[in-house]
Amino acid sequence: MKVFKLVILMVGFFSLTPNVYSAVKGTVRVDGSSTVFPITEAVAEEFGKEHRKVRVTVGVSGTGGGFKKFTIGEIDINDASRRIKAKEIKKAKKNGVKYLELAVAYDGITVVVNPKNTWVSHLTRTELKKIWQPGSKVKTWKDVRPNWPDRKIRLYGPGTDSGTFDYFTEAINGKSHVSRSDFTKSEDDNVLVQGVGGDLDSLGFFGFAYYVENKKRVRAVPIDDGKGPVMPTLTSINNGTYSPLSRPIFIYVNKIGAKKAQVNKFVKYYLNNAPQLVKEVGYVPLRAEEYQAGLKKFSEFAAL
Amino acid sequence: MIAMAKSKALGTGIKLYLMACVSLTVVVSGSVIVLLGKESIEFFSQVPFFDFLFGSRWEPLLEPKSFGVLPLLSGTFLIVVGSISIALPFGLLIAIYLSEFASHRFRSIIKPALEILAGIPTVVYGYFALTFVTPILKSIWPETEVFNAASAFIVVGIMILPMVTSLSDDAFRALPSSLKEGAYALGATPLEVSIQVILPAASLRVWAAVILAISRAVGETMAVSIAAGANPKLTLNPLESIQTMTAYIVQVSMGDTPQGGVEYLTCFAVAGLLFVLTWSMNALGSHFIFAKGKN
Amino acid sequence: MAFDKRKIFNTAFFWGCRISTWGAILILGILIYHIVKQGYPWISENFITNFPSRFPHKAGLKSALAGSLWVISFTALIVVPLGVSTSIFLEEYAPRKRYMRWIQINISNLAGMPSIIYGLLGLAIFVRFFNLDRSIWAGALTLSLLVLPVIVIASQGAIRSVPQSIRDAGYALGARKWQVVFQQVIPAAMPGIMTGVILSTSRAIGETAPLIIIGALSYVAYLPEGPMDSFTVLPVQIYNWASRPQESFHGLAAAGIMVLLTILFIMNFIAVYIRQKFTKFKY
Numbered sequence: 001m002k003v004f005k006l007v008i009l010m011v012g013f014f015s016l017t018p019n020v021y022s023a024v025k026g027t028v029r030v031d032g033s034s035t036v037f038p039i040t041e042a043v044a045e046e047f048g049k050e051h052r053k054v055r056v057t058v059g060v061s062g063t064g065g066g067f068k069k070f071t072i073g074e075i076d077i078n079d080a081s082r083r084i085k086a087k088e089i090k091k092a093k094k095n096g097v098k099y100l101e102l103a104v105a106y107d108g109i110t111v112v113v114n115p116k117n118t119w120v121s122h123l124t125r126t127e128l129k130k131i132w133q134p135g136s137k138v139k140t141w142k143d144v145r146p147n148w149p150d151r152k153i154r155l156y157g158p159g160t161d162s163g164t165f166d167y168f169t170e171a172i173n174g175k176s177h178v179s180r181s182d183f184t185k186s187e188d189d190n191v192l193v194q195g196v197g198g199d200l201d202s203l204g205f206f207g208f209a210y211y212v213e214n215k216k217r218v219r220a221v222p223i224d225d226g227k228g229p230v231m232p233t234l235t236s237i238n239n240g241t242y243s244p245l246s247r248p249i250f251i252y253v254n255k256i257g258a259k260k261a262q263v264n265k266f267v268k269y270y271l272n273n274a275p276q277l278v279k280e281v282g283y284v285p286l287r288a289e290e291y292q293a294g295l296k297k298f299s300e301f302a303a304l
Numbered sequence: 305m306i307a308m309a310k311s312k313a314l315g316t317g318i319k320l321y322l323m324a325c326v327s328l329t330v331v332v333s334g335s336v337i338v339l340l341g342k343e344s345i346e347f348f349s350q351v352p353f354f355d356f357l358f359g360s361r362w363e364p365l366l367e368p369k370s371f372g373v374l375p376l377l378s379g380t381f382l383i384v385v386g387s388i389s390i391a392l393p394f395g396l397l398i399a400i401y402l403s404e405f406a407s408h409r410f411r412s413i414i415k416p417a418l419e420i421l422a423g424i425p426t427v428v429y430g431y432f433a434l435t436f437v438t439p440i441l442k443s444i445w446p447e448t449e450v451f452n453a454a455s456a457f458i459v460v461g462i463m464i465l466p467m468v469t470s471l472s473d474d475a476f477r478a479l480p481s482s483l484k485e486g487a488y489a490l491g492a493t494p495l496e497v498s499i500q501v502i503l504p505a506a507s508l509r510v511w512a513a514v515i516l517a518i519s520r521a522v523g524e525t526m527a528v529s530i531a532a533g534a535n536p537k538l539t540l541n542p543l544e545s546i547q548t549m550t551a552y553i554v555q556v557s558m559g560d561t562p563q564g565g566v567e568y569l570t571c572f573a574v575a576g577l578l579f580v581l582t583w584s585m586n587a588l589g590s591h592f593i594f595a596k597g598k599n
Numbered sequence: 600m601a602f603d604k605r606k607i608f609n610t611a612f613f614w615g616c617r618i619s620t621w622g623a624i625l626i627l628g629i630l631i632y633h634i635v636k637q638g639y640p641w642i643s644e645n646f647i648t649n650f651p652s653r654f655p656h657k658a659g660l661k662s663a664l665a666g667s668l669w670v671i672s673f674t675a676l677i678v679v680p681l682g683v684s685t686s687i688f689l690e691e692y693a694p695r696k697r698y699m700r701w702i703q704i705n706i707s708n709l710a711g712m713p714s715i716i717y718g719l720l721g722l723a724i725f726v727r728f729f730n731l732d733r734s735i736w737a738g739a740l741t742l743s744l745l746v747l748p749v750i751v752i753a754s755q756g757a758i759r760s761v762p763q764s765i766r767d768a769g770y771a772l773g774a775r776k777w778q779v780v781f782q783q784v785i786p787a788a789m790p791g792i793m794t795g796v797i798l799s800t801s802r803a804i805g806e807t808a809p810l811i812i813i814g815a816l817s818y819v820a821y822l823p824e825g826p827m828d829s830f831t832v833l834p835v836q837i838y839n840w841a842s843r844p845q846e847s848f849h850g851l852a853a854a855g856i857m858v859l860l861t862i863l864f865i866m867n868f869i870a871v872y873i874r875q876k877f878t879k880f881k882y
Contacts, residue, residue, distance in 0.1 A: 311778075315777045318777045319688075319692055321684065322684050323688060325684040325685040325688060326688050329702065329705060329709065329748075332709060333708070335723075336720060339720060340716075394623065398616065398620045398623055400616055401619070404616075405616060405617070406620075412871075412875070414620065416867050416868065418624075419797055420801075420860065420863060422801050423805055423863040424630060424856075424860065425805045425807075425837060425838075427834075427838055428630065428634065436633070462626055467798060469623075470797075470798065471794065474760075474794050475756065478757075478791070493608070494612070495608055495609040495613070496605070508759075515707055515752075516710055520802075523711065523712065523713035523714055525713065525714075525715065526808070526838075550713040550715065553715050553716075554715050557715055557719065557812065575713075575716055578712075578713065582711040583704065586707040586708050587704050590703060
């Protein structure tokens with residue numbers, strides 16, 4: 001009894017927040033990728049300051065988990081770190097869910113080695129493929145380039161069901177989910193940083209933001225896609241010279257949602273403020289004209 | 305007269321209510337079996353049962369795909385055996401210390417403090433294993449991988465220790481003091497009293513505590529994923545990185561796998577196998593307890 | 600000679616017990632030290648009263664804290680009576696027949712099911728079938744299922760340990776069965792039952808995966824106004840911060856863990872107090 005009363009008191013105390021009213025109200029339901037989440041959170045935070053009566057809720061069930069809910073119309077917007085897949089498109093069609101794909105930012109997948117690794121100056125796309133393709137015969141650094149040390153190469157990467165892995169395999173090996181399987185996987189990119197940072201012979205990959213925050217613990221490898229080695233930076237990812245590992249990340253908007261005033265305003269706010277907010281959370285903004293094109297596409301989509 | 309009838313009616317009412325509560329547990333189990341069974345049957349229509357149960361390579365997402373569950377089994381086995389071999393002996397020693405040797409004040413502070421160990425979020429244990437335990441292991445055995453099973457089962461052992469300690473301590477204290485006093489009167493040392501009198505007398509409750517602890521160890525996912533990585537490997541070497549059945553289930557259900565495909569169904573097949581295994585373990589354990597109880 | 604050997608073993612045993620206990624305390628200390636070292640700089644009044652934000656120094660736990668309190672209160676309200684009732688039936692009323700053993704095995708089995716399965720179950724039953732959506736009710740019900748076996752097993756042990764003499768005395772005085780059970784046995788078993796409650800609520804408050812599956816959110820900028828509202832909880836918020844690349848978010852996560860542990864500590868303290876009080880019924 002005492003406990004119950006205490007708890008009710010605490011809950012009551014926390015409920016005492018002032019309410020500021022604005023014109024637009026309702027909910028905006030977002031779910032999906034944990035990669036896109038920081039951007040959506042930033043947008044929701046700023047949007048919420050201007051439209052106090054609108055409730056924006058954001059979940060992180062994963063890109064796939066988000067699509068499961070999106071394709072049956074349970075959520076308005078899905079954060080996606082990869083494009084929608086054939087099976088998901090079919091499901092959306094079956095349930096009468098019409099949607100629009102909008103790119104919101106770039107992420108550069110960064111290939112990293114241990115800071116004490118002195119021999120890797122850069123890697124070519126072909127070399128990456130040689131290392132990561134299924135059935136790869138590469139066991140030592142020497143197998144990649146004959147003048148590199150004869151030490152065992154140890155590979156690290158995100159889990160096989162993550163969007164990062166998906167894009168990497170598609171870009172390097174030509175098809176998504178096609179890769180050698182004997183690498184150390186981890187679900188948490190922070191953990192991968194620890195792994196690569198603690199292992200001299202390591203070679204791994206993860207999102208740009210994780211590299212930027214850990215420059216002391218890992219070293220990025222410039223990638224040569226035929227035009228010379230390019231380091232991943234804000235500029236090179238934005239203008240596409242960091243290739244092929246620059247990937248767009250998306251939001252998918254439900255047609256029914258797009259017609260609701262609060263969702264409509266939210267998406268427009270998203271695209272208008274992305275250039276600033278995306279940078280603040282460690283991603284790379286699209287070019288200005290790409291955002292404009294997106295806005296136009298969305299207005300047309302919502303009007304139909 | 306009326307008071308007696310009311311009292312009797314209340315008694316029957318209570319009995320019915322209690323029965324309803326118990327039936328709920330059966331309903332829950334039933335739902336789980338239906339949920340898992342339905343999808344597992346679908347899975348086995350696409351993957352031969354024999355390949356699943358006895359295959360030694362688990363690679364459901366990458367080509368060439370393989371659905372042999374043994375690596376996940378060995379991963380779970382390593383974690384469970386490792387963590388219990390830490391939690392059981394130390395848990396019992398601490399419980400004996402708290403109930404036999406420690407002062408009342410000491411016990412009243414330490415027991416709740418240790419129960420906090422059970423409440424620390426598993427994410428913390430995962431990072432603790434990675435940043436504290438693994439370096440220590442590496443300095444003793446240099447061939448330890450960055451992600452390894454030993455770190456994982458050490459921290460899982462710490463995590464389940466309070467369960468063994470608290471429940472055993474309760475069990476020891478609930479024993480009639482005449483039991484212990486008799487033994488001491490005969491000149492036994494505390495060691496002998498603990499091992500030969502207290503433990504056997506409380507064994508039922510201790511066993512229940514162990515089962516609860518093992519159950520938690522089996523179901524532990526996040527700490528294991530962080531500390532041991534996500535590499536299904538058929539090995540008994542604790543210095544290597546592995547993946548457990550539950551960690552795999554979490555990976556699939558929270559990840560990106562599209563619904564309906566074989567990869568997605570693996571989640572239910574593995575969960576189904578886990579269900580069957582824990583059921584058998586419990587049934588076996590119950591057999592022993594039943595036989596013991598008869599004495 | 601024989602006595603000396605026994606004495607040596609005994610002293611070794613005693614020290615083994617002592618070292619184990621101090622070892623466990625030491626480990627607890629190290630864990631807490633690590634957490635506090637990283638999290639302490641981030642503890643402030645703002646931290647408790649702010650909503651989450653992309654700016655670490657602005658981010659706070661308000662919604663997660665409220666969500667956790669709501670969910671745990673409802674979970675406890677559901678599962679404590681349910682679990683204790685189930686154990687009462689199993690120990691006091693159940694016929695000693697074969698099928699009861701299967702029910703017992705069933706409960707032990709449920710205790711061992713990974714929490715993620717309860718998440719999937721909760722999603723299918725509470726969120727979809729009962730149409731509770733991603734609400735606090737759905738979360739509390741799912742967690743209740745999860746910790747129910749723990750309470751049942753712990754309470755069963757406690758009830759079983761109550762000496763038969765207590766019950767016999769009650770019957771001898773002419774009490775009915777339910778009077779003996781609820782007025783004598785349960786108070787006597789209360790310490791053990793409280794241990795079960797403590798262990799299970801500690802577990803529930805730290806659960807992440809099943810709640811994410813049933814739809815606990817990661818960004819919530821309002822407080823729940825009722826049990827049908829959507830929500831977020833402390834461990835989900837902590838996990839979210841811990842997986843960000845920025846070091847400041849890791850500090851926030853550590854601070855969040857400090858808050859979680861404090862709540863845990865308070866909950867445990869209240870339960871232990873109740874446990875001590877009932878232990879006065881020593882026979």
